[in-house]
Amino acid sequence: MTVYGERGEALLQGQKRIAIIGGGIAGLSTGIYAQKHGFRTTIYEALPQIGGVCAPLRTAGVSLEPTLRFLNGVREDTPLYRCWQETGGLQDTLPVTPDSFFTAEEAGATVNFCGDINEFLESTAACSPEDREQLKRFCTAVEKAGAFRPATECPPDLLSPLKALAGAAGTESGRLLLRLRTVSLQDYAQQFHHPALRCAFREVLPPGSTLAQLVFSYSRFLSGDLAVPVGGSAGIVHRMAKRYLAEGGQLRCKDPVKKIIAANGAARGIVLAGGEHMLTHWVIAACDPAYACRVLLQDRYGMEKKLQDRYCMPEKYTTCSLVRLFFSAPEESLPIERTLSFPTDVIPAEGDGISRLRVTQFSNDPTFVFNGRAELAVDFPIAGRQAFRRWEALAGQQAAYREEIRLLADSTRQALEKHFPQMQGLVQFLGCHTPADYARRFHNFHGSCTAFIPTAQARPAPLTGRLPGLSHLLLTGQWLGPTAGMHTALLQGKFTVQRICRDEHIP
Numbered sequence: 001m002t003v004y005g006e007r008g009e010a011l012l013q014g015q016k017r018i019a020i021i022g023g024g025i026a027g028l029s030t031g032i033y034a035q036k037h038g039f040r041t042t043i044y045e046a047l048p049q050i051g052g053v054c055a056p057l058r059t060a061g062v063s064l065e066p067t068l069r070f071l072n073g074v075r076e077d078t079p080l081y082r083c084w085q086e087t088g089g090l091q092d093t094l095p096v097t098p099d100s101f102f103t104a105e106e107a108g109a110t111v112n113f114c115g116d117i118n119e120f121l122e123s124t125a126a127c128s129p130e131d132r133e134q135l136k137r138f139c140t141a142v143e144k145a146g147a148f149r150p151a152t153e154c155p156p157d158l159l160s161p162l163k164a165l166a167g168a169a170g171t172e173s174g175r176l177l178l179r180l181r182t183v184s185l186q187d188y189a190q191q192f193h194h195p196a197l198r199c200a201f202r203e204v205l206p207p208g209s210t211l212a213q214l215v216f217s218y219s220r221f222l223s224g225d226l227a228v229p230v231g232g233s234a235g236i237v238h239r240m241a242k243r244y245l246a247e248g249g250q251l252r253c254k255d256p257v258k259k260i261i262a263a264n265g266a267a268r269g270i271v272l273a274g275g276e277h278m279l280t281h282w283v284i285a286a287c288d289p290a291y292a293c294r295v296l297l298q299d300r301y302g303m304e305k306k307l308q309d310r311y312c313m314p315e316k317y318t319t320c321s322l323v324r325l326f327f328s329a330p331e332e333s334l335p336i337e338r339t340l341s342f343p344t345d346v347i348p349a350e351g352d353g354i355s356r357l358r359v360t361q362f363s364n365d366p367t368f369v370f371n372g373r374a375e376l377a378v379d380f381p382i383a384g385r386q387a388f389r390r391w392e393a394l395a396g397q398q399a400a401y402r403e404e405i406r407l408l409a410d411s412t413r414q415a416l417e418k419h420f421p422q423m424q425g426l427v428q429f430l431g432c433h434t435p436a437d438y439a440r441r442f443h444n445f446h447g448s449c450t451a452f453i454p455t456a457q458a459r460p461a462p463l464t465g466r467l468p469g470l471s472h473l474l475l476t477g478q479w480l481g482p483t484a485g486m487h488t489a490l491l492q493g494k495f496t497v498q499r500i501c502r503d504e505h506i507p
């Protein structure tokens with residue numbers, strides 16, 4: 001067990017104690033805001049390192065980015081940026097804006113969601129004149145969505161009924177996004193005539209996403225609010241952990257929580273795997289809610305209905321995982337695009353095999369460049385429970401699991417070298433994350449790499465993180481937000497502390 005920072009102990013007599021389960025972005029955010037509001041908190045993290053899925057990753061002395069392709073809220077004049085500043089996440093760091101949000105090659109054409117909307121329109125319309133009108137409408141929507149600001153001040157359940165009702169529908173951009181939420185990106189893509197446009201709009205976001213998610217994300221990218229902070233996700237975690245300790249919080253890594261103590265309708269504390277009982281005023285579960293209810297509360301309390309629905313209705317809230325293969329290649333041999341998707345010979349993998357590669361390169365950030373070589377991540381989306389079960393079963397047989405990864409890595413390396421001849425003989429495989437890792441290490445539902453993706457069938461349903469019949473326990477983290485992402489985990493941590501303050505009558 002590792003114990004960091006003990007400043008709290010002597011100083012904070014009489015302060016209410018909070019146990020936070022999970023040291024991802026959400027746990028850290030909860031801890032920082034709670035410390036700022038006078039609580040005495042301890043974060044219990046099961047793994048040896050803080051950061052959850054964003055924990056620093058090193059292989060053979062090389063730093064790798066485990067997650068972050070883009071971060072939301074890096075522009076200084078946005079409310080979300082203020083939250084990153086309040087928690088130290090973006091302290092003293094610079095954002096890098098790659099040239100493109102996403103690029104797809106198909107049928108001999110290239111579609112590039114580049115940093116200039118006019119250039120995007122002209123290049124795509126030149127490639128497919130008969131799609132010009134639909135492309136124009138898409139670009140108009142992206143421009144309008146630029147004015148939209150997600151709620152960062154306060155969660156809807158703490159707003160006055162009038163304000164809560166107005167919500168996103170109170171602005172033109174909000175109304176537009178509400179409308180586009182009902183359009184599946186898959187269906188939208190099919191409306192294009194040109195195969196490259198159909199492919200690009202289908203591939204740009206994970207399966208199940210809506211047109212609203214693309215319009216919103218691309219508009220944020222164009223405004224410079226969606227970018228990449230130098231140091232990546234590990235840098236954010238490091239700065240937040242430092243801020244948390246400076247605020248007097250206590251961090252205990254490699255200290256898994258086994259059980260939440262509940263009696264007479266209230267959470268009373270936690271039991272650690274080592275047997276220690278910690279009595280606290282509040283318990284915050286900053287991990288997957290299904291795991292918290294099923295394992296830590298031993299199914300004695302259920303979650304709120306709207307959250308339960310997300311787990312039970314995959315047609316409305318889908319989960320998606322991926323196999324991420326980490327490679328390195330000489331910096332000058334990499335594609336210039338941040339993320340590029342291109343067709344390949346069939347790679348024997350999920351179902352009928354995989355015939356496209358999705359490659360993200362990290363050479364814009366010197367953190368991920370070493371001896372002239374830069375990180376290159378290849379993602380294979382794994383959608384659905386069945387695909388997850390296959391990986392889960394494989395993970396139970398070590399030799400077969402390792403062999404599957406070796407085959408996948410070999411065929412991917414060959415496909416990379418075929419597509420980028422300048423990489424011939426120079427690509428090195430460094431490691432791999434699979435759905436089995438996300439399930440076993442982080443206890444994520446169905447090995448999902450992020451929380452739910454709301455589909456076109458989902459209707460906005462703000463959650464509170466409260467459990468019916470159990471007070472002094474709140475769920476928080478990416479699973480509670482409208483979409484997944486580090487910014488969601490950050491905001492949910494803040495909202496959770498606002499709920500505690502409301503219950504404790506703290507302004």
Ligand SMILES: Cc1cc2nc3c(=O)[nH]c(=O)nc-3n(C[C@H](O)[C@H](O)[C@H](O)COP(=O)(O)OP(=O)(O)OC[C@H]3O[C@@H](n4cnc5c(N)ncnc54)[C@H](O)[C@@H]3O)c2cc1C
Nearest residue numbers: 022024025026046052053069070257449477478485486489
């Ligand atoms: C491959 C990948 C790519 C991604 N790309 C992006 C991106 O480009 N942009 C973006 O914004 N987001 C991205 N994300 C999503 C983003 O990283 C997550 O949404 C966010 O980090 C989740 O934070 P969290 O704190 O809610 O959860 P987690 O990071 O999952 O933290 C939960 C923590 O709880 C701990 N825990 C669980 N059980 C226990 C227990 N019993 N006792 C103690 N601790 C426990 C776990 O070990 C873990 O550390 C990506 C994620 C992945 C995996």
